[in-house]
Amino acid sequence: MSKNFYTEHQMKEIEKNPNVARVSDRSISYHSAFKMKAVKEYYEGKTPSQIFIENGFNLDVIGKGQPKRSLKRWRDTYEKFGEVGLESERRGKGSSGRPSSKVLSAEEKLKKAEARIKFLEAENGFLKKVRRTREAGVEKETLTASEKFQLIERTIRVYQLKGEVSYLCTLANVSRSGYYTWIQATETRQKREESDELEIELIKRIFNHKKEKVGALQIKMILENDYFVIMNHKKIRRLMKKFGLRAKIRQANPYRKMLKATQEHRTCPNLLDRQFDQQEPGKVLLTDITYLYYGRSQKAYLSCVKDGSTKEIVAYHVYNSLEMELVYQTLDKLVEATVQFHPEAILHSDQGFHYTNPMFQEKVKQLGIRQSMSRKGNCWDNSPMESFFGQFKDHVMYKSCETLTQLKHEVNEYIKDYNQHRYQWGLMKMTPAQYRSHLLAA
Template sequence: MARPSKYSAEFRSDAIALWQASASRRTYRDVAADLNVTPETLRTWMRDADAPPAASGASQDTAAELARLRADNARLLKNEKGMAAGAGDPAPGSRVFRPRDEVKTAAWDFVSAHAEKFGIKRICRVLDVSRSGYYRWIAGAEARAERRAADDALVAEIREIHAEHRGNYGALRIHAELRGFGHTVNRKRVARLMREHHIVGRHLRKKKRTTIADRLAPPVPDLVQRDFTAGALDEKWCGDITYVQVGAAWLYLACVIDIRSRRVLGYSMASHMRAELVIDALQAAVAARGSGVSGVIFHADRGSQFTSSAFAQVCDRYGIRRSMGKVGSSYDNALAESFWQGLKRETMHQRLFSTMLQARLEIFQWLTYYNARRRHSALGYLSPMEFEQQHHTTGKLQLAA
């Protein structure tokens, strides 16, 4: 009898859709790495699904994606303050230099340009600047040129990282990414260059409450008490539900997160918000950990899905201990709330999904990116999977010692 797969049918279906959407730009190895599976496993899923060759229709998909991006860009340029064509240009006859411009540097440039005709001493006296300052400026010309060249090279790398992560990373994560590439660079320098070149990460948006409590449900203790730390993997999990607008409808998403590594262990998406949604996410998390999860604390809010008898039975079956915060207190499930903020900030910034398929693909792509590549501040700017790999490596070394 074949051993049951630890990957749910929903995960395999979304993985196939992700490969089909990115086949013209990425390799099997790259996509499989984000999914935390082997390339051959992904190929097997493609064969089993009898999927058409990835190249067919790739040009049409690319053209459609390009058209959508152009439309989004045009809308953002139109609506974003200061981004329209010509915005910020100086008015005719206005002053050349604005506050904080390098006026002193312009004075030195003027001295250099006219020194041969008028003499340095006379020009410095008329401009009321010191000759010693001018000579120091001349002596530092080579060093300034080297700094500008280094800054230009660094800005190019910052733009590349910013674009690779779809404009989501701010100064802290870009600094961590540069350090991960082996660069020794100061965080304040990265922030300064991003500020000077108007490179900005995504900002938080207002959240919307989604929990519908069941006042008649049996009481469940709060085993976490707002302490979202854990000493080991599979010591504490947390979960929650959010929803995404798709046209005039809603797509609901449930996730289960390991509090130690911040990894999304299981997820489920559906057009309903019944208890099956959170049960599927929990079962996916159990399968990802190989079923040995007895004693794990699962923390959630007091939504009716988590207080349902069906969900309680599934937890009892796997030996999972339920934990719940107070009604209407987002701080009692702050880690999950923070996760939703990141998801919505980075996938739904000033956009509305038009189809369920598009929404599913975008969300699944972000979840795999979050687990495999997105640097997390609580993990020393490692991704959740990198953190777990280091955790397992450290444990093996301690056992060997």
């Protein structure tokens, strides 16, 4: 048996050689006449590789070690049993390649019986593959039509049951015409396989380079913007699935509830009504706080302000306490990052005690910004901010940080990359910074 694993296209190519009796994905059976010819030429001084090449074999396909292994086996057989041994040599369940002699009616019956046994073995092997899929806990049959055609083709090739195509197609619940169409498209599929292997290399480079293991839409935008390659996102998904590239997906938690706000502070009405994107940079500012565990179960807090139109993080602050200093520092950084506030700017938050605090509300009012709040216990009223925190926790390895300084560095790097380099489908495939410039120019 060969140490190689032959593809469907390679098996077709090997079969064309007249010296080959049959071929499977793991082995090649040669005609006895070629075996005797090869042994005699070897004793005349030719090398195994030379013999195979002169007889039309491509060593890149069958394997460079195949001639040497085959000649050694044939020489051993020839030295023990002579030419008769090469004619009657059988490996596994394959035919010997001996030319058929005059047959009698009794022998015909015997051959039919043997063919029937082989057919039952093929049928049993085929059903086992289907049953294994069902026993894995999958309720429906998961084999695709292409996989069934491939299984039928291999079964016919191994057991030499060319006359049983219709039966196997019926067994597999596929059409006979579909099977032959699939056979005729072998070369096309081979070209597609080669094309997929080339294209996946660039996708793998992007996928492995990004710490957050980006998905198909992110890869599409990176291909277009950084590599000037246009590729359909459905094709990217197909290739990622085919080669096992899985992006980390954050699962929604419908039971997550926001903490109840205290009744001591004054709340503000919801001025946004979920109209986050108003196509004007700086008009809608969303803010919220999330916790980050690091070191030995130490907890820090990240406060952010996000532009609702550009999705850019315009200000943020990491602090080791939930004291009011956390949001005050965030406001100060917002002022530093903003040349001039939008005349109708709105700062939207939940009803947390930081934002209902009278001193905080006074600071916001002095900046000329109107304050808006989500309804109590309704996270959807500030969903863009919640979404950013979810993405942040999926992509940043903040739990591996040992110190607060290290944590701040990780936060800085991610937000910088998010603003400057993370293409977003909803921003016309631009980064938040690019989209802000686009809106300002418009």
